[in-house]
Amino acid sequence: MIKVNNEDMDFTDGMTIEDVLRIKRYSHPMITVIVNGKVIPVDSYSTHKIKDGDVINVIHMMSGGC
Amino acid sequence: MAGKILATYEYTPAKVEKGYAGKTLYINLSDMTIKEKPVTEKMKELFVGGRGFGLWYLWNAVSSDTKWNDPENEIIIAGGPICGITQYPGSGKAAVVTLSPLTGCPMDNNVGGYFAPLLKFSGWDALEIQGKSDRDVIVFIDGNRGKVVIEDASDEPADTHLLAEKLTERYADSEEDKRNISVVSSGKGAENTLIGMLNVSFYDVKRKAVRVKQAGRGGSGTVFRDKKIKAIVVKYKGVTGDSNNPADKEKIINAALRLHKEIFELDKLQNRMREVGTANLVEVMNDYDLLPVMNFQYGSHPDANRITSKVFREKYFTQNVPDNCWYGCSLSCAKAVDNYEVKTGPYKGQKVCVDAAEYETIAAVAANCGIFDPEYVIEANFYCDTYGLDTISFGNIVGFAMECYERGIINKEITGGLELKFGNADAALELLHQMAKGEGFGKIAGQGVKRLREYILEKTGADAKLLRDISMEIKGLEVSMYVSKESLAQQGGYAFANKGPQHDEAWLIFMDMVNKQIPTFEDKAEALHYFPIFRTWFSLQGLCKLPWNDIVPADNAMTDEPHKIPAHVQNYVDLFNGVTGKNITKEELLLQSERVFNFQRIFNLKMGKGTREYDMPPFRLLGPATKEEYESRAERYDKQLKELGYDIEGKTTEEKMAMLRQYRESQFEKLTDAVYKRRGWNKNGVPTLETVKKLGIDFPDVVELIAKYQE
Numbered sequence: 001m002i003k004v005n006n007e008d009m010d011f012t013d014g015m016t017i018e019d020v021l022r023i024k025r026y027s028h029p030m031i032t033v034i035v036n037g038k039v040i041p042v043d044s045y046s047t048h049k050i051k052d053g054d055v056i057n058v059i060h061m062m063s064g065g066c
Numbered sequence: 067m068a069g070k071i072l073a074t075y076e077y078t079p080a081k082v083e084k085g086y087a088g089k090t091l092y093i094n095l096s097d098m099t100i101k102e103k104p105v106t107e108k109m110k111e112l113f114v115g116g117r118g119f120g121l122w123y124l125w126n127a128v129s130s131d132t133k134w135n136d137p138e139n140e141i142i143i144a145g146g147p148i149c150g151i152t153q154y155p156g157s158g159k160a161a162v163v164t165l166s167p168l169t170g171c172p173m174d175n176n177v178g179g180y181f182a183p184l185l186k187f188s189g190w191d192a193l194e195i196q197g198k199s200d201r202d203v204i205v206f207i208d209g210n211r212g213k214v215v216i217e218d219a220s221d222e223p224a225d226t227h228l229l230a231e232k233l234t235e236r237y238a239d240s241e242e243d244k245r246n247i248s249v250v251s252s253g254k255g256a257e258n259t260l261i262g263m264l265n266v267s268f269y270d271v272k273r274k275a276v277r278v279k280q281a282g283r284g285g286s287g288t289v290f291r292d293k294k295i296k297a298i299v300v301k302y303k304g305v306t307g308d309s310n311n312p313a314d315k316e317k318i319i320n321a322a323l324r325l326h327k328e329i330f331e332l333d334k335l336q337n338r339m340r341e342v343g344t345a346n347l348v349e350v351m352n353d354y355d356l357l358p359v360m361n362f363q364y365g366s367h368p369d370a371n372r373i374t375s376k377v378f379r380e381k382y383f384t385q386n387v388p389d390n391c392w393y394g395c396s397l398s399c400a401k402a403v404d405n406y407e408v409k410t411g412p413y414k415g416q417k418v419c420v421d422a423a424e425y426e427t428i429a430a431v432a433a434n435c436g437i438f439d440p441e442y443v444i445e446a447n448f449y450c451d452t453y454g455l456d457t458i459s460f461g462n463i464v465g466f467a468m469e470c471y472e473r474g475i476i477n478k479e480i481t482g483g484l485e486l487k488f489g490n491a492d493a494a495l496e497l498l499h500q501m502a503k504g505e506g507f508g509k510i511a512g513q514g515v516k517r518l519r520e521y522i523l524e525k526t527g528a529d530a531k532l533l534r535d536i537s538m539e540i541k542g543l544e545v546s547m548y549v550s551k552e553s554l555a556q557q558g559g560y561a562f563a564n565k566g567p568q569h570d571e572a573w574l575i576f577m578d579m580v581n582k583q584i585p586t587f588e589d590k591a592e593a594l595h596y597f598p599i600f601r602t603w604f605s606l607q608g609l610c611k612l613p614w615n616d617i618v619p620a621d622n623a624m625t626d627e628p629h630k631i632p633a634h635v636q637n638y639v640d641l642f643n644g645v646t647g648k649n650i651t652k653e654e655l656l657l658q659s660e661r662v663f664n665f666q667r668i669f670n671l672k673m674g675k676g677t678r679e680y681d682m683p684p685f686r687l688l689g690p691a692t693k694e695e696y697e698s699r700a701e702r703y704d705k706q707l708k709e710l711g712y713d714i715e716g717k718t719t720e721e722k723m724a725m726l727r728q729y730r731e732s733q734f735e736k737l738t739d740a741v742y743k744r745r746g747w748n749k750n751g752v753p754t755l756e757t758v759k760k761l762g763i764d765f766p767d768v769v770e771l772i773a774k775y776q777e
């Protein structure tokens with residue numbers, strides 16, 4: 001089990017940040033991903049492997065007409 | 067040919083010093099008075115400019131009995147001290163303030179186009195129009211010659227795409243000169259509805275076309291046409307980077323360089339505003355279940371992929387042209403569709419340039435009506451603009467009427483034969499044309515959702531509670547385009563907003579619902595204190611909000627408070643100080659706003675509203691109002707109820723809806739208490755004496771007014 005924005009999410013072996021974003025449907029372009037307190041660079045979302053128990057925060061910025 | 071001259075006024079244009087011309091142009095259309103009024107140091111100190119000036123003039127012009135269509139009501143258009151600089155993106159906005167026909171309270175809009183900067187460089191910080199003319203008029207301000215003329219406009223067309231072009235041609239000396247002209251106009255729709263808006267033009271040199279931006283919300287266009295103004299035209303030649311005579315240009319340029327660099331490097335990775343404008347939000351909101359679908363029943367739809375920014379970019383938006391609505395805005399989000407051939411109505415067959423389409427318009431006229439057709443979006447956008455109708459209110463009205471029709475609450479007898487089923491684009495367009503003409507069902511629908519609900523109740527005896535639950539308006543103004551059901555903070559953002567439920571005060575859905583950064587009532591109240599106040603500041607200055615948070619520095623996420631975008635707040639402090647020569651801090655920046663924000667709240671009170679009961683939203687803003695909505699997200703709601711400790715075993719949908727409703731309404735009440743407390747208001751939502759004293763707005767009439775509401 002991992003935590004994503006304070007909610008439990010099933011962990012699967014080999015899961016990357018890209019997978020987490022896809023499963024959660026986090027498609028907003030203005031996000032910052034923080035894994036266990038560390039900001040992950042955008043270009044490693046597809047390679048950064050998640051570990052069981054990781055705490056992930058996907059911070060969405062406000063934007064657009066809003 | 068210009069019409070007969072009804073009044074003339076000659077003046078020596080004031081030189082703008084440190085962002086202010088120091089004068090306001092006052093016009094009374096009842097007796098054709100034209101005169102100047104000084105902008106005092108006290109006004110600058112307390113109300114700064116823009117919306118602040120507008121509210122102050124309006125406060126002094128109207129009494130608590132004044133109605134929107136009384137001659138005492140005013141329309142004030144003002145930029146602000148920063149307005150008109152050409153270095154920093156988003157610096158050409160006008161605030162428009164008037165008493166709204168929809169809410170009966172002050173309405174403010176922040177609109178692009180060249181009007182406010184050209185007005186200021188013509189020698190006027192604000193334009194204050196009062197009275198009512200007995201015939202259609204055009205007000206023409208020539209800022210180089212120092213002349214204001216009121217002309218008979220009985221023979222001019224009302225609709226914007228004809229009028230703005232005609233007047234730009236008429237008043238420009240040459241093709242080159244057209245960029246020195248800005249026209250404020252509305253249209254036939256504004257004459258025949260309460261949802262009229264104002265268009266503010268600028269001349270697009272590359273396209274050789276007149277473009278328009280909208281002061282959309284709350285019926286400003288309706289007031290404009292009620293005063294019989296067809297257009298206000300300003301002409302000023304000679305804009306330079308120094309036209310504001312700023313105190314410290316270096317400060318402005320340094321801030322501007324930082325932002326331009328961010329935009330060029332990062333916009334393509336962030337919101338792609340330069341490519342698609344705010345349309346990028348269609349797909350984002352659909353993915354997060356936040357896109358209003360079918361009168362806010364749902365938050366997404368499989369067919370939404372037919373109206374995303376991808377579709378508009380590939381097939382409709384002209385690319386690689388600088389789409390900025392004032393000089394220097396490299397964010398350039400003002401997209402347009404060129405050579406669009408109109409398919410319906412009086413202008414069928416004409417080829418036009420449509421300022422289409424922003425997110426709010428796509429969501430309102432299309433998704434909220436269950437229509438997923440991009441060409442319908444462009445058609446409806448064109449007609450709303452030229453008729454002078456607010457797309458957000460229009461989309462809400464049609465969505466509400468369609469839901470009533472589908473639920474069998476209204477039928478063809480009421481709609482005059484229109485088959486108002488979700489998805490029926492032809493019927494929506496027919497209704498739009500009827501609204502503009504003031505005919506048939508359009509005449510009733512054009513009064514807005516609140517009055518339409520009252521009409522339906524009277525005619526059909528339908529369930530009043532259900533109708534209130536599903537009519538998306540607060541204070542009489544239709545809700546803008548975000549589903550707030552799963553974000554308590556945004557429910558407050560909409561419900562407490564001074565002018566009514568527009569997202570420009572607060573947009574907290576991601577912070578609250580997705581990021582879970584403001585979990586407690588106190589956290590939410592803090593956000594609902596800070597953001598509305600901060601965001602008010604743009605409209606005091608003549609600034610656009612978008613360059614604040616639609617582009618962020620690469621290292622923004624590493625800052626202490628990323629949602630405030632601290633680097634950009636510093637830019638704004640630098641801009642204000644750079645232009646005015648003052649030396650404010652970011653705390654003082656907030657104080658400027660907090661003062662005007664509270665003054666506007668008190669203004670609502672003066673108009674007999676502004677208390678807690680007027681901050682109550684329809685239930686659909688808080689949660690599922692119908693069985694269909696609950697069942698469409700049953701898993702989500704069942705889970706929430708279980709987590710809250712409700713026993714839902716064997717319960718019917720209706721029983722579960724009742725539980726959820728009771729819970730959510732109680733949460734909303736608690737939020738209301740927390741927000742009022744944080745804002746320094748009492749439990750009835752009225753600023754306390756201590757608050758108005760702290761803010762320096764404890765004028766005798768303010769104190770007397772709020773004293774009646776102190777506990």
Ligand code: SF4
Nearest residue numbers: 156390391395399610
């Ligand atoms: S960001 Fe868009 S709306 Fe704002 S000033 Fe620039 S072009 Fe105009």
